Amino acid sequence: MDCLFCKIIAGEIPSTKVYEDDEILAFRDIAPQAPAHILVIPKEHIGGVDELTEENSFVVAHIFAKIAEIARKEGLADGYRVVSNVGEHGCQSVRHLHFHILGGKQLNGSMV
Ligand code: AMP
Numbered sequence: 001m002d003c004l005f006c007k008i009i010a011g012e013i014p015s016t017k018v019y020e021d022d023e024i025l026a027f028r029d030i031a032p033q034a035p036a037h038i039l040v041i042p043k044e045h046i047g048g049v050d051e052l053t054e055e056n057s058f059v060v061a062h063i064f065a066k067i068a069e070i071a072r073k074e075g076l077a078d079g080y081r082v083v084s085n086v087g088e089h090g091c092q093s094v095r096h097l098h099f100h101i102l103g104g105k106q107l108n109g110s111m112v
Contacts, residue, residue: 001045005096009043019070024063026070026101035104036074040067046097049086067101076103 007013008027015027018038029037042059046052052060064082071080080103085092 003045003096004094005039005041005098006045009041018074019066021066023059024066026066029100034102034107036076036080036101038070038074038101039098040070040101041096041098047095048092048097049084051097063099067099071101071103074101074103076101079103079107081107 004013008015009025015025017025017027019026019040022043024040024042026038026040029039040063042063044056044059046056046059067082080101083100083102084098085100
């Protein structure tokens with residue numbers, strides 16, 4: 001499958017890893033939009049939030065538990081934002097489920 005993030009998981013494309021286990025990978029965004037900008041992805045290929053089901057969504061609970069851990073380790077005690085863009089209107093550019101962790105500065109209050 002021609003998926004950029006599957007290639008990162010396979011080690012075919014380099015990444016700066018922040019956390020990894022059997023189910024998920026976290027790595028630094030190549031074009032950071034905040035001082036801390038980390039992507040957290042499942043190793044199983046799921047296209048986006050719109051492909052989550054009762055069968056595959058268990059990994060999202062694991063991702064969010066690790067997001068809290070990662071944010072603590074990154075020193076984001078003052079807060080941060082977790083974002084998942086979905087599809088064309090959501091400006092999703094990589095069709096592999098991912099959650100952005102954005103922080104390290106005061107973020108804009110506007111969501112769009
Ligand atoms: P989205 O636009 O929500 O689909 O987010 C995709 C994110 O992947 C963007 O923030 C990109 O900067 C990031 N990205 C694209 N290629 C790479 C890469 N090779 N390594 C790390 N992050 C990447």
